[in-house]
Amino acid sequence: MTRGSLRRIPLRIFSGLLFAALLDSQALAAAPPEVPPPYIAAPAWVLMDHDSGQVLAEHNADKSLPPASLTKLMTAYVLFGKLKSGNLKLDDRIDISQQAWNAKGARLFLRPGSSVRAEDLLKGLIVLSANDAAIALAERVAGSEINFVAEMNAVAHRIGLDHTVFMNATGHDEKGHAATARDLARLAAALIREFPEYYRWFSLKEFSDGRITQYNHNALLWRDLTVDGVKTGQSHSAGFCLIASAHRDGMRLIAVVLGAQDENARVEDGQRLLEHGFRRFETRLLYAADIPAVRPRIWMGDQSTIPLGVGRNLYLTLPRGWHEKLHARVTVRESLNAPVQRGQAVGTIALDLDREPLAEFPLVALKQVGEGNLFQRTIDKIQLWLQ
Template identity: 50%
Template sequence: MTHVTPLLRRYAAGLTLLLLLLNTALAAPPVPAPPTIAASSWLLIDYDSGRVLAEHNADQRLEPASLTKIMTAYVVMREIREGNVGLEDQVLVSKKAWKTPGSRMFIEVGKKVPVKDLLHGMIIQSGNDASVALAEHIAGSEQAFAALMNEEARRLGMYDTHFANSTGLPDEAHYTTARDIAKVAAATIRDFPEFYPWYSVKEFTYNKIRQHNRNKLLWRDKSVDGLKTGHTQAAGYCLVASAKRDGMRLISVVLGTGSENARAKESQALLNYGFRFFETHRLYGAGEALTRVRIWKGTREKLALGLEKDLYVTIPKRQYKNLEAAMNIEPRLMAPVDKGEKVGTVNITLNGETVASVPLVALEAVGRGSLFQRARDSVLLWLE
């Protein structure tokens, strides 16, 4: 059973389904091709809808350099959230952590440093020494911590990623893709809103040494609020950036650019392209009743249907009026039905092309009816 409906609109009295018949659908203006990006691999996605707006070699396995620390920080944040580690916990700096090469926050061997300072030093200053100190404190060794990183990667669907260390220093067994690193960036924004603002901090001082955040876009574009830079000779200059304008958030990834300025310039070009030519809309909210349908042989006659998650779509600008929603619902729904059980789909189309398709679920449970209710409904079904 298919119901073609307009998008839900809010009224003071509640939510009502309206059928919008677009007699004259406007032809969609063509979206220009993405800008030419001087990078080995790159990706631009909308944070809310997950739609990829532009990409090149996004599934190519490459060294991530210090972009690795987005996952390192994610694991640390999860450990803090779960109560296994506290921000004020004192971390004893090992010789291994102290002597780790590359960028550092200049911690000293044998000294104790709060987790909070190490996390700042890793995120803002890209300290390899801080990364190793945190890894050893949480898991006992950097190798054991890398196993936690890989476990999180699998959970987040980063199937083309493997971490061999917490820093991003070169290792043949250490790689990711632009698509995968965007997933942990989005997860950081979604899962840890209390920590994400740390990625926008422009400088951090530790041990009387002040260092600036290497993400140049934090100074160039006020809409940019994260995330992380990276660089090794093999990886080139890399940047994962996120920006929010007028309620729309984009995430860009560039891997393998030629310089610090290039990674900022190419990231800015991607973000500007996305904001210039696309817009994102929240169509339906999680748990909102989109419709109520007849359910047979149950303890009640009507069942509310909706979505488990908010539904966002990203479309070319000025095309919202041409969106249509179709609900495909299983015919003759029979009790019992569990809350959250899939009973159909919601399909969103733009000028005839599908832009989203999500499960339509029961918003409440309906138990098996009494003998009388089942017998009555059997007769009614027979008479249909």
């Protein structure tokens, strides 16, 4: 490929690499054919691909509704961050306060004045949706549930949950406590992406503290072996809610159902969404973060070529059969001269779908190329003059 040239190249597919969202805030210039969604009885729901971040089907996905114990996904996310930073350790002994003991709803039946390992409280929070465990952990890391909720809202803002407000750490009905199906799907994706070592706890079907064995309310863990989490919730205001994630043949989907009429309805809706996604769509990794798309000539540098790519893993979800209609058009800036810094944009990759523009992304340097020595620069000047 010569400097400044434009050509159509087949998209390369890579596997086994980590997440990077495809679209971010960028809208597609063209759209693939519409796939009719399945019938879902719940008043709000969404189906999202984990790797591309693309929404495959939705209804009232941005409607603010009570999330019930789906709230604990953010409780867990904040606590996992504390584990990662070292501010909480799995072996820490946590004192159980009177406030934690007074928690209503699902509980571990913790005794006030006792102390429990943080890991056991976390598993109780995740597997059993234990409210007493949630409050005890919140008090341990933030001093009080109120302080912890402030952290939850700060994190929600940071990761772009624009229509979510938390008023408590457990999910009990409270005025102003609300989330959307889209925000909850994004939260689930962030948790799976950032904390895979702890996400596996969401697949546990039961938990015992040595006194009582209780069972995970996510019936899809028994019904579908590809489902490995994440959370259920239920309250008077919220109805029956579910976030489910399944992984099949290298593709992970996240389904969120809010406000179902009963336990069976949320299970059926969640399963129907997942089956729809896996049957009708396919996700592929188009460009890997560290693998060059092109290696054009660079002048006046300490190297003669420079690896260029998208700088992040670039995934795309399309209806099955449509990936073969994708092509990429790569454009590199005219007269590419050193020095060039790693991450510096020097061109574009434009995606075409069935000969129509789909999206465009910056083409960036995957490594730094410094200015060449006097001899290298002289040779390049001669070559340029001869062209």
